[in-house]
Amino acid sequence: MSNVPDNLRYRDSHEWIAASDNPAAVGITDHAQHELTDVVFVDLPQVGRKVSAGEQVAVIESVKAASDIYSPVSGEITEVNSALTNDPATVNTDPYLNGWLFKIKLSNPAELEALMTPDAYRAHIG
Numbered sequence: 001m002s003n004v005p006d007n008l009r010y011r012d013s014h015e016w017i018a019a020s021d022n023p024a025a026v027g028i029t030d031h032a033q034h035e036l037t038d039v040v041f042v043d044l045p046q047v048g049r050k051v052s053a054g055e056q057v058a059v060i061e062s063v064k065a066a067s068d069i070y071s072p073v074s075g076e077i078t079e080v081n082s083a084l085t086n087d088p089a090t091v092n093t094d095p096y097l098n099g100w101l102f103k104i105k106l107s108n109p110a111e112l113e114a115l116m117t118p119d120a121y122r123a124h125i126g
Contacts, residue, residue, distance in 0.1 A: 002031040010121035017072040025100040036062035044080040079103040
């Protein structure tokens with residue numbers, strides 16, 4: 001059973017966002033990192049980039065595949081987790097704390113309402 005923290009919101013494409021923070025950390029779920037297996041490279045977005053909800057903003061490469069990462073909300077990228085450049089496997093070992101990908105300053109916090117609750121995400125991944 002995948003770990004699905006109750007304090008986050010989720011996209012159906014397996015990104016999470018720390019909904020109570022602004023700027024908010026974004027990463028991939030425990031379920032997603034299990035599906036990817038061993039992460040070997042993370043291509044992070046540029047700080048200062050303005051993005052729309054659902055826009056492709058990063059790429060995670062594993063030994064199996066490369067996967068696009070989508071922004072859960074609209075806003076501006078304020079920080080990236082540069083530690084992942086040297087240790088991309090942190091996404092596998094700690095997807096919710098040290099394995100976050102980027103932080104985004106929300107331009108429309110109401111977009112959080114369109115994201116899945118933890119219970120809805122648990123149902124989504126079965």
